[in-house]
Amino acid sequence: MTRHSLLSFLMPTVMVATTSWIFVAPTNAREPFPIDPLWASADFRRAFTGAYGTDGRIEPGINTAERDVLDTVATKMRANDRTGAIATLSDNPLTSGSAALLFSLGSLHFEDGNVDVAVKSFEKALAAYPNFRDAHRNLAIALVQQAKLDEAEPHLIRSMELGSRDGLTLGLLGYIHASHGRHQAALQAYRLAQLTMPSEAQWKLGEAHALLALNDPRASASIYGELLSHRPADANLWMNQADAYLQIGESPLAIANLEFARRLGKIEAAEIISLGHLYLNETMTEDAVACYREALTAATPAPFDKAIDAIDALSRFQHWTGARELADLISNSPAYAAKLASSPETPKPALRTLAHFERVRALIELETGDATSAAVRVEALVKRDPLDADSLVLLARFREKEKRIPEAEMLLEQAARDPEHESAAMRALGEMRTRDGRYAEAIEPLKQALRLAPDPRLEDYLKAVEQVADLRNP
Template identity: 35%
Template sequence: MKSLLVFSIQFAVISSLLSAAEPLPLSKSYWKDDAFLKSFNGSYRINARIEPAVTTEERGLLVSIQTMMASGDRKGALAKLKSSSLIKTSPAVAFNAGNIQFELGEMESAAEYYQQALKVFPSFRRAHRNLGFVYARSEDWDKAMPSFEEALKLGDQDGSTYGQLAYGRMQKNQYASALQAYRLAQVTQPESIDWKAGIAQCLQHLQRNEEALALIEEVITARPDEVSYYLLQSSIQLSMDKVDDAMANLELVRRMGKLDADNHLLLANLHLRSGSSKLARPVMMAALEMEEKPPLTSALNVLEFTTQTQDWKLAREFADAMVKAWPEVKDVKLANKQKRLSALIDIDSAENPERGAATLAELIKNDPLDAASLILLARYRVTEKRNQEAEMLLQQAARIEGSEYEARVELAKLHVSGNRYEEALKQLDLALKIRPSEAVTSYRNAIEKLAEAAQ
């Protein structure tokens, strides 16, 4: 019956480790891609039909910096614009100064000049769009998206605008809207790899995995050195239960030396799930030895799953390695879980059950509402034939919200061991009201037959 309580843990652990739900980062080269540069550099051109009219004086100033711009002297051009009194009154001059600041990587100053241009001319479409680019580079999507949306309302049809808007919507988990924006981005920038990758990720979130997998394969072919695309492909493969393919993909990235610690643990967990502790062990240990360690939560989830496989040697080795990797855990909840799992290993491996029981007792003393420790200690007390104490511990756990189901199933097992079948049936009925289960129902039916036979 123990399996009734833990049968779903491997899937929960896989889900908690799967990190591809995060929106893919834009490629490092995106801001230098031809498609973006063509779009951005085109914004230097004056569009008098829909944007602020330029006076003869303003035009003369902008023409005067063209030679400097052509020779790459951005700082010289910016200095000349700043030295003119027009910088404070002309939206066109302020806008061009913002563009140069953007190219120089001075995002805060670029934003100030774009905002200045918009203050004078609120419907300046390109200023709205380029201000969105500033916020996007800073990953401030709450500010970036309204800027892009305003540019589109004013008639912008550029792929970079739609693509950035799509990426922002991905950040807010608006996958259907993001997909639509990505597809519009492809109309003017059909060869953009970032937009194709974005579409693939949207399709995955919308459970259109076959389409997503086909598209991400195209993306990887076009840009084979981008690690995030392999991770997305692995995520899609896991969604389709293609575990072997996902493992091969993660292993490829690991051999490239580009697999981060958290995804090391995902790979290790998949090896454990496939029954290969031998392959899992070096990957698990490597994750803890990396300079940028995985989240402690992820490591604890893998340790928990390792205990479910009952590979006690590996579980103890990994538990000890975790203590070395995190000699001090400030989060009390995580620290207690680590101690509890170590106690479980001590008891169920028979390595040092007395020490494990003492650890659990101490955890309960510090937190009487620690239901997991109450249940584990109760199980151990049963093995010691201390059934009365075990029953008290389980009754205490059954009063704690979220633990009623497991505690009542354990109580039923305890009652069965003492031939108290009617009491066992009552506990199982209470458990089934909390959570219907075919396995528990079958167990209950078997106990009912025992009860009838005993009469």
């Protein structure tokens, strides 16, 4: 029987999705790399250019009438008449009962970007010939492009059971494994995929992602380095390698990578915030503030919660001048105006975020000499939500400064009723009593805080308090 080319299909080009990363705390549970660039690659097109053969176990036979239809379709395709080729198959009464013609019709629809229609054609081809290997594989590809990974997986596996061992099948199976958190299986699939598609960057990216998820960041960073030697303007690669460097503990290398991506102008404001955190961890405070400032004043500024994270970070490092600058930027920015407003209809999560910002502002005002305004701000928060444990703890600090110790203790005891804040409130109570010279009374709340949240520094602090208490009460 004459062999006929079963039309290759070219996936429509899709814009690459950007990935946002949290660099300060690398995680193994990240999203898989974007698969979209695969559809436009030359290796993908070559992998889908196959020959229709005569293996009756995995391919339906073609009779003379079907062969004539395929010849007509091939002639129209050589003339770049895809519409005519689709019409030839769609209008022919043979197509509805022919697995081969349905498969070819699905291929043409897929090439034309009509993925939904292509899926139906492949499904009909499989209904007519259940062991049609390439129909299983190509249906799986279409389903992956539709992000229907659970539906795609059994068809990929079935195509492999029927003998498919090409890089595309294995690589996409790796992608599905990674999407479900099966990183060891993903790693094996990506490596096997590269045996027949060694130049496909998506499989190298998948391998690097899997290695990082399996706690092998050095190997992952090495692969990203190889990819960067060919694609130095790819900001995502610089950021991904930075993530690997952070998992190794090489913060300076991660900073260098993120700076390169930043200068390419291809990272978002939220990632610039993360770069600022890294600078702050290296005590490069001015560089951190510059990053935060850039992120808050960008054309598309950082999300409100990320902006607050920046102020929080500077507050933890007691960089009050920088923290106040950022707080003022947020307060005066039209981009954040809606986030700073509240009404009875405002969702609770948004109210909690706004309260967080108000608390941080109050703390900054307290530390920069504007304690009166700060106290008023926190009092308003407690009035709005008497069960807001964070605000109760902060208000207790103001009452202590005002020498209203009994009221401060009452606020901390009230905050401790919230299980999530009990440890922090008890610790604050013990520390306040210590500052007040009541060492023996400080011991029990400090012990309670230590039981709830073990901390070596708190343990040392408690021992010191106990020693002083013993000296005071021999």
